[in-house]
Amino acid sequence: xxxxxxxxxxxxxxxxxxxxxxxxxxxxxxxxxxxxxxxxxxxxxxxxxxxxxxxxxxxxxxxxxxxxxxxxxxxxxxxxxxxxxxxxxxxxxxxxxxxxxxxxxxxxxxxxxxxxxxxxxxxxxxxxxxxxxxxxxxxxxxxxxxxxxxxxxxxxxxxxxxxxxxxxxxxxxxxxxxxxxxxxxxxxxxxxxxxxxxxxxxxxxxxxxxxxxxxxxxxxxxxxxxxxxxxxxxxxxxxxxxxxxxxxxxxxxxxxxxxxxxxxxxxxxxxxxxxxxxxxxxxxxxxxxxxxxxxxxxxxxxxxxxxx
Numbered sequence: 001x002x003x004x005x006x007x008x009x010x011x012x013x014x015x016x017x018x019x020x021x022x023x024x025x026x027x028x029x030x031x032x033x034x035x036x037x038x039x040x041x042x043x044x045x046x047x048x049x050x051x052x053x054x055x056x057x058x059x060x061x062x063x064x065x066x067x068x069x070x071x072x073x074x075x076x077x078x079x080x081x082x083x084x085x086x087x088x089x090x091x092x093x094x095x096x097x098x099x100x101x102x103x104x105x106x107x108x109x110x111x112x113x114x115x116x117x118x119x120x121x122x123x124x125x126x127x128x129x130x131x132x133x134x135x136x137x138x139x140x141x142x143x144x145x146x147x148x149x150x151x152x153x154x155x156x157x158x159x160x161x162x163x164x165x166x167x168x169x170x171x172x173x174x175x176x177x178x179x180x181x182x183x184x185x186x187x188x189x190x191x192x193x194x195x196x197x198x199x200x201x202x203x204x205x206x207x208x209x210x211x212x213x214x215x216x217x218x219x220x221x222x223x224x225x226x227x228x229x230x231x232x233x234x235x236x237x238x239x240x241x242x243x244x245x246x247x248x249x250x251x252x253x254x255x256x257x258x259x260x261x262x263x264x265x266x267x268x269x270x271x272x273x274x275x276x277x278x279x280x281x282x283x284x285x286x287x288x289x290x291x292x293x294x295x296x297x298x299x300x301x302x303x304x305x306x307x308x
Contacts, residue, residue, distance in 0.1 A: 002069045003104040006077065009062050011095030014087055016274065016300050017247075018063045018094075021083045023156035024182035025076045025210060026145060027065035060095045066104060075209050077101060082204065090249050118142075122164040125189055130217065141192035143185065144217055158271040161296055161303035162245045163189050169267045169305070170195060170241055177201065177261060179231055179244035179254065184211030184224070186243050191220040198223055199237055203230040232257035243269040248277035255288040262308045267293075271303035278302050 006027075008018050019030045067073055080099055087094040118128035120140070127143045128134050136142050166186065170176065172194035178187040179201055187200035200215075202208055208228050215224050229235065231244075231254055242262055244254060251270050258268050268290060273281050275297065281304070285292065290306035297303075 003066050004069055004073060004077075005064055005066050005102040005104050006080065007062055007064050007100045007102065008080070008084060009060060009096040009098040009100070010084070011093040012061050014092045014094050015061050015063060017087055017090075017092055018084065020156050020158060020272065021080055022063065022065045023159060025080060025207075026067060026183055026214075031064040033062040033064070072210055072213055079204050079207055079210070090247050121160055122167040124167050124193065125163050127163075127185075141189075143188050143192060145183070145185070145214060157298040157301045158245050158273075158303065159185060161298055161301070162186055162243055162269055162271045165269045165294070165296075165303065165305055166190055166193060166241070166243065169269065172196075174240040175199075175238070176241045176243065177232070177235070177237065177239040179242060180246040180250065181211050181226075182207055182245070184214045184226075186245060187211065187224045188215060188218045188220050190241070190243070191223040192218070195223060195241075198225065199235070199239070200224055200226050201229040201231070201235070203228065232261055235261060237261065238263050239266065241267045241269065245271040248273050248281055251281055252284040255284050255290065258306075259289055259308065262290075264308060266308045268306040268308070269303070270306075271301065273302040273304065275300055275302055 006022070010018050015032055022030055067076065077099065084094060084097050084099055118126050118132055118134045120126050124139055124141050125143060126134065126136065126140050127145060130144050134142065163186065166189055170190060170193045173196040176190040176195045176198045178190065178198060181187050181200035181202045184200055187198045190198045200211060202211065205228050208226050212226055215221050215226070231250060238261055240263055242258055244251060251273065262268055285306065290308055292304065293307045294305035295302065
């Protein structure tokens, strides 16, 4: 079996955003190569000034992950390229923004595969790679994915927090809208938790294809409805829960539509907010009729929960 290593050359500033994009499309972890080093003269007997200057001037990093070759791989790669290109729209320096691929043979993958094990998130959800055998314990629901190959803990902080919040607030039979569904993991999680209907939206046609594949893998197609759509534009459906794990600028523009689509007493869970943009998001929220219930931070990221 063949694998493909995806390499994204980017700025240090955009490493977290690039990592989040790769996680969205199935990477179970990422490798970050950053050759810069912070030097403290007091800790060294001798420093080569030329070498120090060269290393400290490094502005770029490479983020890597691995995917199994398959019919949807080119769609994933093209969509990753599109999303990397759009980072500048959100005031992020993407640096070179170059996405390269390298073929990797099965023997290399064997050495990486051992790092993938089922990951429990919150009290009920277990995310597992499709090749791992796992017997769900009482109360557990399995979300099955075919992740990429790389070191890492498995789920990006923003996705992790949204999954935890869905377990806290989703009640059986609830109607859910997943805005910017990406790989579909939050829509699938909602279905596993007992949602009556999930409307999963993404404006990228290739993202919809990838999500459809994952929804099929989890036998959730009878609950999750997929549509190609930009945020909530033109959506008339109402929901008990709206979840949006996207980026700060998109969230800022989303509050008015969330007010219209969220039922009274409903919950809006939103992640993907880099901590430097939290104040901007909160300023927009203050102009809405939504009330902040929770704020959680993990690493550089913030997830918010609002109530209508």
